[in-house]
Structure formats: C-alpha cells, structure tokens
Amino acid sequence: MQHISKLLIHDFLKWLKIFIILASLGSHNIAANAAKILGIFPHASESHFMLMRTFMMELARREHNVTIFTSHRLDDRLDNLREIVVEPEFPFWKEVQKQSGTKDLQELSKVGDEKLVKYLAHAGHSLMDYFLSNYQVKDILDTPPEQFDYDLIIVDLFYTEALLALGYYFRTPVVGIVSSDFANYMERVQEIVVPSACLPYNLENYDTSIGFWQRLDNIKQCRRRRDAFISEHYAKQEQVIRKYLPQLQGQIPSIVELQSNLALLLVNDYYPLATPKPLIPNIIPVGGLQIRAPRELPWHVRRFLDEARSGVVYVNLGDEQLCSEIPKERMEVLLHVFSKRDERFLMTCHDLKKIDGLPKNVMLNHLVPQTDILAHPHIKLFIMNGDLMALQEAIIRHVPIVGIPLFDNELENVQTAEKLQIGLRIDYANFTEASLNWALDAMANKEFYVLNIRDISKIYRDRPLGGLASALFWLDYILRYGSQPLKTQGIGMPLDQMHLSDLMIYNFLLLLLTLASLVGLYFLGLFLWRKRQTEKMFSKLN
Numbered sequence: 001m002q003h004i005s006k007l008l009i010h011d012f013l014k015w016l017k018i019f020i021i022l023a024s025l026g027s028h029n030i031a032a033n034a035a036k037i038l039g040i041f042p043h044a045s046e047s048h049f050m051l052m053r054t055f056m057m058e059l060a061r062r063e064h065n066v067t068i069f070t071s072h073r074l075d076d077r078l079d080n081l082r083e084i085v086v087e088p089e090f091p092f093w094k095e096v097q098k099q100s101g102t103k104d105l106q107e108l109s110k111v112g113d114e115k116l117v118k119y120l121a122h123a124g125h126s127l128m129d130y131f132l133s134n135y136q137v138k139d140i141l142d143t144p145p146e147q148f149d150y151d152l153i154i155v156d157l158f159y160t161e162a163l164l165a166l167g168y169y170f171r172t173p174v175v176g177i178v179s180s181d182f183a184n185y186m187e188r189v190q191e192i193v194v195p196s197a198c199l200p201y202n203l204e205n206y207d208t209s210i211g212f213w214q215r216l217d218n219i220k221q222c223r224r225r226r227d228a229f230i231s232e233h234y235a236k237q238e239q240v241i242r243k244y245l246p247q248l249q250g251q252i253p254s255i256v257e258l259q260s261n262l263a264l265l266l267v268n269d270y271y272p273l274a275t276p277k278p279l280i281p282n283i284i285p286v287g288g289l290q291i292r293a294p295r296e297l298p299w300h301v302r303r304f305l306d307e308a309r310s311g312v313v314y315v316n317l318g319d320e321q322l323c324s325e326i327p328k329e330r331m332e333v334l335l336h337v338f339s340k341r342d343e344r345f346l347m348t349c350h351d352l353k354k355i356d357g358l359p360k361n362v363m364l365n366h367l368v369p370q371t372d373i374l375a376h377p378h379i380k381l382f383i384m385n386g387d388l389m390a391l392q393e394a395i396i397r398h399v400p401i402v403g404i405p406l407f408d409n410e411l412e413n414v415q416t417a418e419k420l421q422i423g424l425r426i427d428y429a430n431f432t433e434a435s436l437n438w439a440l441d442a443m444a445n446k447e448f449y450v451l452n453i454r455d456i457s458k459i460y461r462d463r464p465l466g467g468l469a470s471a472l473f474w475l476d477y478i479l480r481y482g483s484q485p486l487k488t489q490g491i492g493m494p495l496d497q498m499h500l501s502d503l504m505i506y507n508f509l510l511l512l513l514t515l516a517s518l519v520g521l522y523f524l525g526l527f528l529w530r531k532r533q534t535e536k537m538f539s540k541l542n
Contacts, residue, residue, distance in 0.1 A: 034063045034080075035151040035479050037487045038140075041165055042131040043156055044071040044089030046350060048179050050290040050369075051268055052085060052156060055177070062472070067150075076534055086134045095123040102207060105326055108430075109406045114228060121233035124159025125240060132162070132244045139482050141244055145170050151479060155266075159233065162240040164258035169245055173263035173483045175475060180268055180388045180409065203391070230256075261517055263483035266471050268389065272459055273416055282486040284474050286462070287391045291466035297368060299344070302376075304363045304477035310342040311380035312371055313440070317404065318385040323349035330431060331355075337436045338362050343380070374399050386410030391417060395457050400449040402439045404428055422453040 014031060041052045049072040057074065060066045061082040067082045071089045074081070099119040102108040106449070106468055111119070131137060148170040155163040159178040167174030173326075211488055234510075235254040241252050263282065270287025276363070298304070306310050315334070316327070337361035338345045348365045349355075365373070369388065373379065374397035380402070382394045386405035391413050394401050401423035403414030417423035424439050465473055 005157075008186055013143070016042065018111055034065060035150060036065045037152045037154060038150040039066065039068040039070070039154045040137075040166070041068065041070045041072070041156040042090065042127055042160055042163075043092060043158060045092070045319050046072065047387055048156075050389060053152075054290045054468065056154070056293055057469060058472065059475075066387055069140070071131070075459045084136050085101070085428070086131055086137065088274050090127050090130045095126050096120060099123060105406060106327070109428075113408070114225070117225070117229055118232050120159055121236050122228075124233060125236035128160060128162045128240045129243070132240065136245075138165075143170075152263075152475070154509040160237075161234065161255045161258065162244075164262070165241045165245055165248075165252070167261065167263075168253055168258060169248060171388075173345065173478055174261070175266065175478065176262050177266045178268060256320070261483075263478045263486070264474055266474075268392075268467070270460060270463070270467065272420060272456060273388070273391065273395075273413075278539070280488045282474075282483070282488065284470055286467040286471045288396060289471055290389055291371055291393055291396050291467070294372045295369070297372055297376065301363070301365060301368055301373070304344065304346065305373075305376045308378050309343040310344070312344045312346055312376070312378045312384060313381045314370075314379050314399070315347040315383045316370060316385075316390065317383075318338075318387055318406075318410075319350060321349040323347075323355070324351050333431065333433050333436060335359060335362065337433050341440065343440075346379075348373075368481055371397070383441070386412075387415040388413050392460075395422065395453060395460050398450065398454050400443055400453050400456055402426060402443060404431060420452065420456050422449060422456055447472040 037056075038053065039056050041049060043049065049070070052068075053072075053074055056068055057076055057078070061079045065080045067084070069084045069086060074083050074087055093108075096119050097104070097108055099122045100108055100111050101114070101409055104109065108116075130140065130373065150170070150172060152175060153163075153167050153170070154175045154177065155166075156282060157163075157178050163484070164174055164176070166172070176292040207283075214478050237255055238252065238433065241248075265283045266286045266289070268287055268289055271283045273287060280337065296302070317323075323331075334347075335355075335357065338361065340363070343361070345359075345362045346365055347362060347372065348368075350366050359366065365429055371393050379399050381395070382390070382399045382401045384390045384394070384403060385400055386403045386407075387410065401414075403410070403425045405414045405418060405425065406428055411425075412507055414425045416421065418425055424442060426435050427437055430455065437525070441502050462515050465471075
C-alpha cells in the first residue's frame with residue numbers, strides 16, 4: 001500500500017512538472033508575441049472614444065503592452081495598459097461653433113457643407129495644436145527614432161491627420177481608425193477603391209436616368225470640394241507637423257503621402273448600413289467594433305427597467321447635444337409626452353444629474369454604457385439623434401429606433417433605418433407633441449419593426465469575423481508581416497495617371513493628328529489631281 005502511494009505521488013509530481021513546463025512555454029510564447037502598441041486619441045467625445053476604448057482594452061487583454069494618450073478616461077485598469085490623460089478635454093464642437101459664429105448645434109446644423117469644412121479644419125488645427133503641445137505628448141515627440149521602441153501606432157482619424165507623421169518619423173506602421181465611413185471626408189484615402197476618385201453620382205442614391213450635364217456638374221462639385229478640403233484642412237495639418245516635428249528638417253511629407261503609407265484603415269461601417277463598394281485590402285470594414293458582451297447594470301437602473309410592465313423607451317440624443325443645451329421648449333415637449341404615457345423612459349444625459357419637473361416614469365442616467373442598457377429585454381424603443389454607432393448598437397440589440405436627426409450625416413443614417421424598415425424619422429423642425437406621440441404609437445403598434453430589425457441584425461452580424469475580431473486579426477497580421485503585403489501602390493498616384501486622363505488626352509490628340517493628316521492628304525491629293533488635270537489641259541492646247 002505504501003509502495004502504491006509512493007508511485008502515485010511520483011506520477012503526480014511528474015505530471016505536475018510537465019504541466020509547469022508547458023505552462024511556462026505557453027506564457028513565454030504569449031510574451032514573445034506581445035507587441036508594444038502606442039495609441040493616440042485626441043478627441044474627447046464619449047461616443048467617438050467608445051471604439052478606441054473597446055479596441056485598446058481588448059489588445060491589452062491579449063497580452064500586448066499598450067500605452068494610450070487620450071483626452072477621455074478608460075475607467076478600467078490592466079497591468080499592461082498605461083493611460084496618459086491630456087486634460088482638460090479640448091472642446092472640439094465648441095470650437096467649431098466659435099469659428100462659425102453659431103450659438104448652438106441647431107444653428108451649426110444649418111451651415112452649408114463648404115463653410116462647415118472650413119470651420120472643421122480650423123477646429124482640427126486647434127485640437128492638434130493643443131494636444132501635441134502637452135508636455136507628456138512632447139516627451140514622445142522628442143524621442144530619437146532609434147530609441148522609439150513601439151511596434152505599432154494606432155491613431156484616431158478625424159481632422160487629426162498630423163498624427164500620421166509619427167509613423168513616418170519613427171519608421172513605425174500606423175493603423176488609423178475612423179468612427180464612421182465619412183465618404184466625403186475619406187475620398188482622398190479611398191480614391192483607389194472606386195473607378196473614379198470623384199464619382200459623377202452618389203452610390204447611395206444612384207439613378208440610371210442621371211443625365212450627362214448633371215453628371216458633369218457633380219464632378220465639378222466633387223473636385224471643388226476636394227480641392228477646398230486639401231487647401232483648408234490638409235494644409236493646416238501640415239502646419240502642425242512642421243511646428244511639432246522640426247526634426248524632419250524640410251523633409252515633411254504631404255498628408256496625401258502619409259495616407260498612402262497607412263498600414264491599415266479600420267472603418268466603422270458594415271453592410272447593410274454601408275453601401276457595398278470596392279475596397280482595397282488594407283481598408284477593413286469593422287462596423288460594430290465597439291459592441292461587446294453586455295455587463296450587469298447598476299442595481300437602481302436594473303430595478304427601474306425590471307419593474308417596467310409596459311416596457312421602456314431609451315432616450316439618448318447624442319453626446320454633442322448636451323441635455324442642458326436642448327432648447328427649453330423641446331425639452332418640455334419630451335417630458336410632457338413622456339409623463340402621459342404608460343411606458344417608462346430612461347434618458348441618458350452626460351452633463352446633468354437632475355432635471356426639474358422630471359416625471360415619475362422618467363429616470364436620468366449619465367454613467368451606464370448605452371450598449372448595456374439596450375441589451376435589457378424590457379427596452380422596446382430607442383429615441384436617438386441618428387449617430388451611426390448608436391444605430392449599430394440598436395441593430396445588434398434588436399431595438400427599433402425613432403430618429404430625430406440634426407446634421408446631414410445623422411439624417412442619412414436615419415434615412416437608412418427608414419429604408420430598412422427598422423425605424424421612423426421625426427424632422428427636427430417638426431418636433432412637436434403630436435409628431436412624437438405619432439412616432440411612439442406607430443412603433444408600439446407595428447410588430448414588423450421588431451421582426452425586421454431581427455432580420456437586419458442577422459445580416460449585419462453574419463460575417464466571417466465580427467467587427468472587433470476583424471480589427472484584431474488584421475492588426476496581428478500587420479505585426480507579423482508588416483504593411484507591405486497589403487500596400488496598394490495606386491494610393492497617392494496622381495489623378496491624371498489613375499484615371500488615364502493623360503492617356504485619353506494623348507489618344508484624343510493622336511486622333512486629331514490622324515484626322516488632320518487624312519484631311520491634309522485629301523487636300524494634297526486633290527491639289528495634285530487638279531494640278532495634273534491642268535497640266536493635261538495645257539498639254540492638249542499645245
């Protein structure tokens with residue numbers, strides 16, 4: 001018996017030793033594959049930063065060593081994640097309002113696109129000037145390239161293109177994240193993905209009956225918009241590069257050149273919310289990247305939702321539209337309609353903890369992530385502004401929407417929801433008690449909105465990898481092989497070469513020359529023939 005016990009103990013110690021060796025090899029393998037990743041995210045918007053937060057946290061959980069420079073706190077802690085907060089937050093949209101001379105977002109929404117691009121360019125320049133002047137960020141900028149030990153740089157691309165120069169200066173691959181498709185904004189980046197950099201029509205609203213002159217006018221507008229974008233926005237971003245990276249000593253590349261060297265561009269969009277179109281290999285659609293598994297709600301919010309017998313309507317009109325800045329008459333419309341209905345209403349306000357005269361069936365929330373709220377089974381409807389990420393979350397959580405859009409991009413998103421029959425729209429100018437009650441009643445009494453959004457959700461989620469998994473896969477691909485295998489040489493190519501306009505002009509001139517030669521030969525032949533006839537006539541007379 002004692003002998004058997006000794007054998008069992010010996011076998012146990014043997015297998016324990018093998019397990020420890022295998023575990024150490026596994027941990028060594030993880031450590032060997034771990035990369036040092038630098039993330040730079042200047043924007044302070046909560047909804048905008050949601051993408052970056054989810055992505056960077058997941059990278060850290062996968063054993064990568066992550067350092068983040070941000071104006072928005074993560075609210076989570078991991079040993080291999082270092083967070084450097086640049087405070088106070090830069091008020092990007094307040095700066096846009098200041099440049100435009102508008103007092104609020106309602107006035108700003110009425111500004112034309114051409115002027116808005118100019119104001120956004122000024123705000124982007126001010127944002128980068130503020131962020132890069134921070135002493136903590138300057139420590140990175142002052143690092144000699146040979147001492148820069150990060151394997152990858154991830155940047156938030158929205159009027160922040162100056163950040164791309166860091167990859168050029170430190171000779172490190174750069175991954176850009178765009179929180180939306182922003183088709184017009186990204187034209188210069190995506191100019192190779194369509195047959196023409198400036199399409200003579202809009203892919204979303206293409207009409208086969210569009211006429212020649214309309215197409216010609218569309219091309220002129222597109223070229224004018226692009227030229228203005230380059231002269232207004234890119235020029236200001238290049239000024240920032242010259243100011244904060246003087247080490248380049250006159251070798252500063254253009255923004256277009258920097259964009260052509262992007263290792264990856266992660267675009268937060270996917271079908272059917274996005275219009276299908278050709279893509280180059282390093283532009284990766286990762287729509288819904290920010291959506292993770294739902295977490296447990298705080299007890300007071302969970303009880304408010306659990307006890308709602310008639311269901312709950314969730315209300316979030318956007319992070320840029322602060323509750324304190326909603327016009328008084330519009331807030332009164334909201335609260336008065338809510339107070340007369342059987343449903344409960346959970347309203348997110350990041351700037352207010354209390355509203356006077358709040359009805360008993362309304363709760364104010366300013367801490368709980370939206371994706372966790374929408375996952376609760378009693379949420380029946382989502383009143384929103386048309387933000388793309390909010391729409392993605394509604395689709396994943398099977399919650400139909402009522403959209404009250406303010407800006408053009410919000411309107412386009414809500415119109416997409418209408419086409420997909422997963423929501424209704426209330427025009428901001430027609431926001432009244434009657435219109436709000438009509439929308440709430442229509443959504444409550446038509447079950448096909450719920451059935452449709454389940455079908456759309458199935459389509460949206462049906463892909464080889466989800467948004468976050470796709471982003472992680474391709475980032476690991478870049479870490480393994482570098483950016484060269486995915487690099488498309490066409491990006492950055494002059495437009496006349498890309499669209500063969502110089503060859504078309506050459507062929508046109510060659511055709512003219514050929515026609516001119518034929519006409520010349522005809523008249524020469526005619527001249528010689530007439531001369532010959534004249535000589536014959538004179539020879540007969542003689």
